[in-house]
Amino acid sequence: MTVGQDRDVVRPATERSNGALNVGSCKTPKVINPAHQFANDGSDTEFWRSIVLFGLNVASYKFALAKSLLELASQGEEKVPLSELAVPFSRNICEHLVEVDRQGTFRSSKFLDACRYYNAGRINETELITATEILGFKNVIDAFHVVGGGEVPTRFFLDERRLSLGGIRLTDEVLQLAQSPEVGSLTAEAEARWRLVEEAWSKEAAGEQVVVLYDAPREILVPALTGKRKTLTGVRPALNGYQKGHCFYCYGSITVVNSDVDHFLPHSLMARGMPVDLDGVWNLVLACQDCNRGSNGKFASIPHARYLKRLSRRNEFLIGSHHPLRETLILATGANESQRNVFLKECFTTASTIDGRKVKWKTNEVTALKF
Ligand SMILES: [Zn+2]
Secondary structure (H helix, E strand, O other): OOOOOOOOOOOOOEEOOOOOEEOOOOOOOOOOOHHHHHOOOOOHHHHHHHHHHOOOOOEOHHHHHHHHHHHHHHOOOOEEEHHHHHHHHHHHHHHHHHHOOOOEOOOOOHHHHHHHHHHOOOOOHHHHHHHHHHHOOOOHHHHOOEEOOEEOOOOOEEEEOOOOOOEEEEOHHHHHHHHOOOHHHHHHHHHHHHHHHHHHHHHHHOOOOOOEEEEHHHOEEEEOOOOOOOOOEEHHHHHHHHHOOEOOOOOOEOOOOOOEEEEOOOHHHHHHOOOOOOOOHHHEEEEOHHHHHOOOOOOOOOEOOHHHHHHHHHHHHHHHOOOOHHHHHHHHHOOOHHHHHHHHHHHHHHHHHHHOOOOOEOOOOOOOOOO
C-alpha cells in the first residue's frame, strides 16, 4: 500500500543546519495551490494543519499518527519507541474500523486485518501491538511531513527507527503544540477530517459521490441521500482548521468548543424568499461569541461586502482539501473559482435586496492575521 500520496506541494524544502527542514534561501515562493497559500504565514500550527487538512490521502494512517503524536506529546513524551507509538496508533485505527471498515483506497492490508482480528477478539492486545510495530508504520512515518512533492519546513518528530531508540523522537515543535490552547482543536480537526475522508472512500467504493449537508439543530455534518441521519462529524471541528483557529470576522482566537456557527448570509432570509440554500457549508463560518451575538454582534445582519473575498478564500481552502467537502462546495457554488465568485456575489446582491437595509455589519480585526 502507499500512504501519504498527497497531491499538493506546500513548498520545496531545503536543509537547515540543525537537521530540520526549512525554506532556506528560497526567494519569493511561487503560489502553487491552496495548501501552500494556507501555510504562508509559516507558523508551526499552520504547517501542522496543512499536513492534516490538505492532500489526497490514500489511507487513514496519517490521521492516526497525527492524533497519536498529540496524545504522546501531551504526556510530555519525547522518546517514543515503536512499541509505545503502536498503542495509541492501533487504538485509533481499531476504533475507526468499528464504524467504517474502509480505511483507504487499497483493496487489502495485513495491518488493517490485524486490527480487525483484534476487534473480533481473535488476537490479544500484545499481538496487536506486535503486528502494528511490524506492519503499521511502513510508509506513514516517512510520509507524514510530505504534502505533495515537498516536506513542510517544520518537523514534528525525527525518525530514529534505525538508531538505538528504535522509534521516533518528538521535537520541541510538537511538544509545544501539545501544550498550546489549540491542542484540543487540532485533535478534533484531525478526527473530523478522518471521518469525512473515510465517508468519501466508502461512497467511492459504492460508486457514489459524497455530498455533505448541515444539520443545524445538532451542529453536525451528515451525508446527503441516506435514509438514516448518520453523524459524520461536528461542523465546528470540520471548519475550524480552515480558519486557522480564528474568528471569521475579527480574527480573534477561537476553539472548536468556544465558537459559534454563523450563517454568513443570514438563515432567516430563506423564509423571506432567498432562493438559495443558506444551510450549505459554503455559507457557514465560525465566529467568536462577541461577533456573533455580543453587544455589537452580527445576529441576522448581512456582513459588509469586504468579507466576501475572505469567504471565497476560506471556501477555496475547503475545496483544496480534496475530500469530501470539495464535491459539496463545487455542486453548490460552481465548477471553478470564477464561477464560484460570481455565485457568491449574486447571492450577496439578492440577499441585500431582500434584507432592504443599506448599512452592512462589520467589526474591527484584532490581529493582522489573514486567511
Ligand atoms: Zn470575532
